[in-house]
Amino acid sequence: MQSGKSIIIENISKHYGSVKALENINFSVDNGEMFGLIGPDGAGKTSLIRILTSLLLPTSGNAIVNGYDIVKDYKKIRKTIGYMPGKFSLYYDLTVEENLNFFATVFGTTIKENYDLIKDIYSQIEPFKDRQAGKLSGGMKQKLALSCAMIHKPDVLFLDEPTTGVDAVSRKEFWLMLKKIKNKGITIFVSTPYMDEAELCDRVALIQDGTILTVDTPVNVVKSFDNPLYSIYSDNIYYLLKDLRALSATKSVFAFGQSVHITFNNGTNIEDVNKYLKDTGHSNSNTKIITPCIEDCFMQLMSVKS
C-alpha cells in the first residue's frame, strides 16, 4: 500500500445545510493499525465513517482509502473494505448462515474460502446458524455482523460504534476479537463514545463538534496532560462541584462518576483546598492525586477548545 498508509484524510468537511458536521479533518491511518475515533454522540464520527466507506460525499476535501480516491474510485474501495454500521443491518428474516452466505457471494467468495479469517468469531454463533438473524441476542447479532463485514477478507475494516448498547463482558470479548483480527494484518478503523476503549487502540483521534482535537497514541494523549490531577470525593457531589467552581484556584473541574476530577492553577497548595472544603461543610471529603485517563484528557481538550 502506498506510503504505508491505509487511510489518508485531507481537509474533509461535511455540511448538512447550515449544520457543520465535519470541519477540515486531517489525519492518516497506518497499515495494520487499530485506529480509534473517539468522541461523544453527535461529534461527527458516523459522518466521517460514511464518507470513508463511500456512502456519503464530502462537501469538500478528499480522502484516500487503500490507495483509492473515495469519490472517483468508490467502486474499487467497496471491494476492499468491510463496514459494520452502528445499527444492526443484516436481514432479519434470513438465517445466520444465509446472511453470511449472501454477503460472501456478493463479494464473489465463499464462506469456506475465508473461513480461517472469521473462524474465531463465527464458531461462536455457528451452533445457531439455522436461526433467523432477527431472533439472535444482541451479542450474537454483533458477532454475525462482524463476520459478514469480514467474509470477503477486507484490507480495512470500518466499525461504527460496534460496542454501543453491548454489556461490559461482551465489550471486552469484542475488543479481544478485534485484536485478533488486527493481528491478521487488517487495518481497523473503529469509532466509539467510550473513552475506556481508547486505551485499547494503537492510536486515537479525539473528535468533538466536527473537529479533531488531537491524534496520538493513547499513552501520548495521557502524557500531554501536564497538570497534576486530583480526585475529590464527597457525600454531596452537587455542592462539591458548585463550591469548587467558586474557588479561584480551580483551573478545571468536572464530575467523574462518584467523585470529581480537578486541576488547579500553578502554585496552588492542596492543603488550602482541603481547608476550604472543610470550611464549606464537606467534612467527609477525601482528596487524592491520580494519574489522568483518556477521558480526563478529552475533557481538558474540550475545555481548552471552548
Added chain:
Amino acid sequence: MRIILFLLRKEFLQVFRNKSMLPLIFMVPIIQLIILVNAATFEMKSIRIFIIDNDMSSSSRSLISKISGSPFYKIVNTGFSYKQAMDEMHKGKTDAILNIPPDFEKKLFKENTGKIQLVINAINGTSAGLISAYTNTIINDFNRKIIIDASQNIAVNASLIKSLNINYSFWYNPELNYKTFMVPGVLVLLVTLIGFVLSSMNVVREKEIGTIEQINVTPIKKYQFIIGKLFPIWIIGLFELAFGLAIGKLLFNIPMVGSLPLLFFVASLYLIVVLGMGMFVSTLVETQQQAMLISFFLLMIFILMSGLFTSIESMPDWAQYIVKANPIAYFIKIIRLILLKGAGIMEIKKDIIILVLFGISMMSFAIIRYRKTS
C-alpha cells in the same frame, strides 16, 4: 449475472419466509374476484317503484301490469297523491315514481298523445340512468302496442309498423353478461395491486432496516440490485394473473377467445410499468408507511380512472386526457380485447407501444432516483 442469481435467491427466500406473503398471493385473487365481480355489477334488480294512477283506465292498468310483470321492478306502493309518493322517495323507500295523470287514456285516444311523468332518485347517477333506460324501454314497448291496437281500428297496415321493431344484439358479449366484462378488469386490478404494493415497499424496507447501507458498500451494481429486487415481484405478478385467469374460468366461465401467450406477453410488459412506478415511489420515501400512503393515493386515482367502474367515454374531455397517461386503462382495454374479442397483436400494437414507452420512462425515473451514493 452470478450476483443477480444470488440476489434473486435471497429475495425469494425472504418472500416465502414472510408469513403474510403466501396467503396474500393465493387469497387476494380468490376474494377479489368473488367479491368484486359479483358486487360491482351495473345490472339493476328489483327497482323499487311507486305508482300514482289517477286515471284508473284500462290503458293505465295495462301499463302498470307491464311494469309489475318485469323482473326488474318491484312496486312498493300505489296511491293517488304525488306528495305521498315524494315522501316515500325522501325516506329512501322508493327509487322511482311513475305518475299517470287523470285523463291519460282520454287524451291518448282523442289527441293521440298521452303524458306520463317519471321521477327518478338520482343520488346514484349510474343507477338513475339505468332505471331511466329500463323504464323507457317498457314505455316504448307499451307505446308500440297502443299504436298497433289503434292502427287496427283505423285500418292502417299493421305489418308496416311491426317491421320497425328494433332488436339489439351485443357483439363480443351477446348476453351482456356483466361478469364477462368485470373479470378481466378485476384481474388487471389484482396484478396492479400486487405489483405496485410489493415493489413500493421493497427498497424502502431495506432502507428502514438499514440493510441498504450494507448492500451499498458491496460491489453490487445499481442495475443488479434493481433486477434482483423486481424480478421476483414480476414473477409473482405473472403467477397471480395465471391463477386469477384459472379462477375466472372455473367460477365465472369467462371467455378466452384470444391468445393467452399474447396476453402474458402484454402482462409482462405492463408489469414492468407497474414495478417501475412502485420502485420510483420506494426511492422517494424513507419509511414503509410513507410508501404505503403514496401507493394508496396513486392506486386510487389510477383505478377509479381506469374505465373499469365508469366508462372513459363518459368522462369530461380533460379527464380523458388524464386517462391517456393511466397505464391501468391501457391494460384493461387490451385484456378485454384479447379475452373477449380475440384481438391479435396487430390490433393492439398501438397500445403495446404506449405500454413499452411507459415502461421505459418509469424504469429510467426509478433507476435515476435510486442512487448508491447520496
